[in-house]
Amino acid sequence: xxxxxxxxxxxxxxxxxxxxxxxxxxxxxxxxxxxxxxxxxxxxxxxxxxxxxxxxxxxxxxxxxxxxxxxxxxxxxxxxxxxxxxxxxxxxxxxxxxxxxxxxxxxxxxxxxxxxxxxxxxxxxxxxxxxxxxxxxxxxxxxxxxxxxxxxxxxxxxxxxxxxxxxxxxxxxxxxxxxxxxxxxxxxxxxxxxxxxxxxxxxxxxxxxxxxxxxxxxxxxxxxxxxxxxxxxxxxxxxxxxxxxxxxxxxxxxxxxxx
Numbered sequence: 340x341x342x343x344x345x346x347x348x349x350x351x352x353x354x355x356x357x358x359x360x361x362x363x364x365x366x367x368x369x370x371x372x373x374x375x376x377x378x379x380x381x382x383x384x385x386x387x388x389x390x391x392x393x394x395x396x397x398x399x400x401x402x403x404x405x406x407x408x409x410x411x412x413x414x415x416x417x418x419x420x421x422x423x424x425x426x427x428x429x430x431x432x433x434x435x436x437x438x439x440x441x442x443x444x445x446x447x448x449x450x451x452x453x454x455x456x457x458x459x460x461x462x463x464x465x466x467x468x469x470x471x472x473x474x475x476x477x478x479x480x481x482x483x484x485x486x487x488x489x490x491x492x493x494x495x496x497x498x499x500x501x502x503x504x505x506x507x508x509x510x511x512x513x514x515x516x517x518x519x520x521x522x523x524x525x526x527x528x529x530x531x532x533x534x535x536x537x538x539x540x541x542x543x544x545x546x547x548x549x550x551x552x553x554x555x556x557x558x559x560x561x562x563x564x565x566x567x568x569x570x571x572x573x574x575x576x577x578x579x580x581x582x583x584x585x586x587x588x589x590x591x592x593x594x595x596x597x598x
Contacts, residue, residue, distance in 0.1 A: 366508075367450075367506070367508040367530040367533050368506055368508070368530070368532060368533030369452055369499075369504045369505065369506045369532065369533070370452075370506075370583070371450055371506065371508065371583075372583075373450070373583075373585035373587075374587065376587060377448070377585045377586060377587040378442075378585060378586050378587070378588075379584070379585045380392070380440060380570065380584040380585055380586055381421065381581065381582065381583070381584040382583075383410070383413075383418045383419040383420060383421075383582055383583075384410070384419070385410045388406060388408065388410065388421055389405060389406060391440055391441060391442070392406060392438045392439065392440055392441065393406070393438065393439060393441055394406065394436060394437070394438055394439070395434070395437045395438065395439040395468065395552075395569075395571055397434045397437070397549070397550055397552075398434070398549050398550060398556075399432065399433075399434035399435050399550040400434065400435060400436075401427040401428075401432070401435040401436065402425055402427035402428075402435060402436035402574075406425075406438055407425050407426060407427065407436065408421045408422060408423060408424075408425055408436075408438060408574070409421065409422045409424070410422075411580065413580075413582065414454065414456070414502070414580070415454070415502075415503070415504060416504075418582070419582075420454065420580040420581060420582040421580065421581050421582070422578055422579075422580050423462050423572060423573070423574045423575070423577065423578075423579045423580070423581065424574070424576060424577060424578045424579070425574040425576075427574070428574035428575060428576045429576045430576050431461065431575050431576045431577075432576065433463075433547070433550060433551070433573055433574070433575055434550035434551065435574065436574040437465075437571055437572065437573050437574050438571065438572050438574070439465075439468050439568075439569040439570065439571040439572075440569035440570045440571075440586075441569065442569060443467075443566075443567035443568050443569050444467065444567055444568070444569065444570065444586065444588060445467075445513045445567045445588075446511060446512050446513055446588070446589040446590060446591040447509075447510075447511055447586050447587060447588050447589055448508075448509065448510050448511075448586065448587040448589055448598075449464075449466070449507070449508070449509040449510075449511065449570060449584075449585075449586050449587075450506065450507070450508050450509075450583065450584065450585050450586075451464050451506065451507045451509075451570075451581065451583075451584050452504050452505065452506045452507075452581065452582050452583045452584070453474055453504070453505050453506075453507075453579060453580065453581050454502075454503070454504050454505070454579070454580040454581075454582075455474070455476045455501055455502075455505075455577075455578075455579050455580075456501070456502070456577075456578035456579070456580070457476075457501070457577065457578055458476055458477060458501065459475075459476055459477055459577070460474075460475070460476045460501070460577040460578060460579050461474065461475045461476070461573075461575040461576075461577050461579070462474040462475075462572065462573045462574070462575055462577065462579035463475075463488070463571075463572070463573035463575075464507060464570070464571075464572060464573075465552050465568075465570065465571035465572070465573065466509065466511045466525070466527065466568075466570070467511070467513060467525070467553065467567065467568030467569070467570075468552045468553045468568035468569050468570075468571040469525070469545045469552045469553045469554055469555075469563070469568055470487065470488075470511075470525060470527070470542045470545065470552075471487075471488040471546065471547070471551070471552070471573075472485070472486070472487060472488070472507055472509070472527075472529065473485065473486045473488045473493070474573075474579060476498075476501060478493065478495075479493045479495040480492075480493060481493065483495060484498050485497060485498065485507075485529070485531045485536055487527060487529070487537060487540050487542060488546050488547075489546045490540065490541075490542055490543060491537055491540055494531050494534075494536035494537070497531040497532050497534050497536055498531070498532070499532055504582075505531070505532055506530075506531070506532055506533070506583075507529060507530070507531060508529070508530040508533075509527060509528070509529050509530075510527070510528045510589070510591075510596040510597075510598050511525070511526070511527045511596065512525065512526045512527070512589075512591040512594065512595075512596050513525055513567070514563050514565070516565040519565070521563050521565075523594055524541040524542055524543060525541070525542040525563075526539055526540065526541050526542070526594055526595075526596050527539075527540050527542060527596055528540070528596040528597050528598060538596075538597055539594075539595060539596055539597055543561070544559070544560040544561045544563065545557075545560035545563070546560055547560070548560070552568070552571060553566070553568045570584075570586065
């Protein structure tokens with residue numbers, strides 16, 4: 340009787356573990372809904388756009404509130420999305436009309452979905468308004484699609500392509516400081532369209548200069564400071580759409596972002 344009970348207990352544990360594994364793997368990819376304890380940053384409505392976002396007041400800001408990113412019909416599914424083609428950024432003038440969350444974050448779990456309409460479509464998802472995860476059709480380099488920009492190779496093979504929705508699922512841990520000096524670099528794990536692309540990737544600096552994001556103008560982007568930052572989406576003068584953006588704040592004591 341005891342032996343049977345032990346076997347049943349072990350079987351239950353295996354089944355439970357399998358269920359947890361399946362559940363965990365289902366929590367990434369296009370269409371992933373926000374958990375109850377997450378904050379929805381953009382639900383497709385103009386109300387959520389203006390409530391949660393504003394223009395980043397960087398040195399190249401040329402746009403004026405209210406945000407001019409247009410709410411458009413979802414080209415694939417029911418619902419709506421926002422188009423990053425702000426007129427102030429025409430010609431690819433990054434930093435002129437980027438939008439950033441009003442709230443600033445330290446460690447977090449983030450979900451973002453994007454759709455590129457035309458060849459060469461360009462935008463970017465910025466973690467803490469510092470570190471860019473590239474959104475760029477056609478580029479397979481370290482500056483290209485899905486790369487932690489200039490830090491990793493592009494996992495371009497995971498890209499769904501033009502005219503289709505794509506997703507980034509991210510766990511991010513902010514840089515740590517001791518006595519005002521950076522003691523641990525920022526770290527990120529990224530799933531691209533449900534497939535793991537980067538695991539516990541450290542990030543050395545802010546790339547792109549002062550018009551790119553926080554600390555971009557400090558010591559060539561190497562002067563990272565100990566302050567939280569918002570989630571930023573880049574306007575580059577292209578029709579790159581966004582939808583279903585949510586975030587969950589975390590407290591990651593250990594240098595581990597794998598999930």
